[in-house]
Every structure is written in structure tokens, then in C-alpha cells.
Amino acid sequence: MKHLLVATLMSAGLLVVAPGQANADAVFDLAWSGAAAGDNASATGTITLNLADITNPGLTQQNVSPFVTAFSITVTGASSGNGTFGFADFNGAPANLVGGFYIITGDDGLNFTRQLIGQPTPGGPWGSNHGVSSTGDFNIFSNGNDANAPNGTDFFTLTTDDGHEDPMYLTSFAPAVPEPSSVIPLSIALLGLAFVIRKRQAVRNS
Numbered sequence: 001m002k003h004l005l006v007a008t009l010m011s012a013g014l015l016v017v018a019p020g021q022a023n024a025d026a027v028f029d030l031a032w033s034g035a036a037a038g039d040n041a042s043a044t045g046t047i048t049l050n051l052a053d054i055t056n057p058g059l060t061q062q063n064v065s066p067f068v069t070a071f072s073i074t075v076t077g078a079s080s081g082n083g084t085f086g087f088a089d090f091n092g093a094p095a096n097l098v099g100g101f102y103i104i105t106g107d108d109g110l111n112f113t114r115q116l117i118g119q120p121t122p123g124g125p126w127g128s129n130h131g132v133s134s135t136g137d138f139n140i141f142s143n144g145n146d147a148n149a150p151n152g153t154d155f156f157t158l159t160t161d162d163g164h165e166d167p168m169y170l171t172s173f174a175p176a177v178p179e180p181s182s183v184i185p186l187s188i189a190l191l192g193l194a195f196v197i198r199k200r201q202a203v204r205n206s
Helices: 002-011 180-205
Strands: 025-033 042-050 059-061 068-076 083-086 100-104 137-141 151-154 157-159 167-175
Touching: 025 068, 137 157
Parallel strands: none
Antiparallel strands: 025 042, 025 167, 042 068, 059 100, 068 083, 100 137, 137 151, 151 157, 157 167
């Protein structure tokens, strides 16, 4: 319910998480595509970030700060390595630094209230350059729990079957939009809260 509330407030513009002001958990939808690399692989995923633990601007990695609290990814259309993989397939142990999540927001930082792909950085739009770090980075690295899990092989690049098959580029990193059926009860609750606050203020002013 907490993540739903945060996502709803973000989508409504009531919660602003700008560079240097991250202070809440939030859910994001992710997408990768192999089209630009000449293959048919693609992937979709969901990630929950503890935004307070992200260095923005800067580099954050899971082995230092547990900024990822939930994650899942589904790979389809690949030569091999198709399937659904979860948090336990990527979360790394600090002792051996195997597996993990990494994000580099760039020198200017990112605004987590909107689509991250394409946001300006000194090196160009975030997510646009798959060969150098000047535009930042987001990647996941398999810890070996599932030998078929995808693995990060370059900046913004995920490769299927533990990094041995089809490369895919990150194409979307956007705040999740709650389903209408979930938003309606929450909206009613927020309206009710606003009504109660106004009524109390009216009583005090009378």
C-alpha cells in the first residue's frame, strides 16, 4: 500500500523527488529491447527503489547501499535465456561482490518523478550511450542462482543467458502508474482527508 501511495502521489505531481531530494520508496517499470543490436530479444521488468539510498548525482551500487528492495524481469524472444527472474537472482553479497544492481545518475542528477531515459546529462541523454559512462548507467548483474538469468555486459546493456547470447538496451525506466481500480479507493480516501481538514479549519475560524 505504501508503494501504491507513493506512485499515485508521484503521478499526480503531489510528491516531487528531484535531484538531491530523494526521500521515499517508489516503483518503476523497465523495458529493454534488442532491436538496435539486431536481435529479437526483449525484456520488461519492475523495480522498487529506496530513493533515499540513491546518490543523486553519483554512483550507487547494491553492495554498498541496498537501494533496490524488489525486482523482477521477464525475457522473451531471445536465442536462449528466456524466462522470468527475480530479486534473488541478482542481489549480491558484499563479501564477494557477485551480483548486484548499479545506477549512475550522471553529474547533474536525475528527476525520478518522470521517465529517466532521455533526461539530460553532460555526456548526452541518459541511457543513450551504450559504450561509455558519460551518460550514466543502470545495470543488473546475475549472482549465479539461475545460470540462465540475464547479465549486464555494458552500459545500459543487458545480455541474455548470463551474458552469452542476445544483447538488449534499456529503453524505458519510468514511474509505475497505478491501475485505475487501485487509484479510485485511494483518491476517495485523499478527498475525504481533505474534507476533514477543511472542516476542522472552518470550525477553528468560526
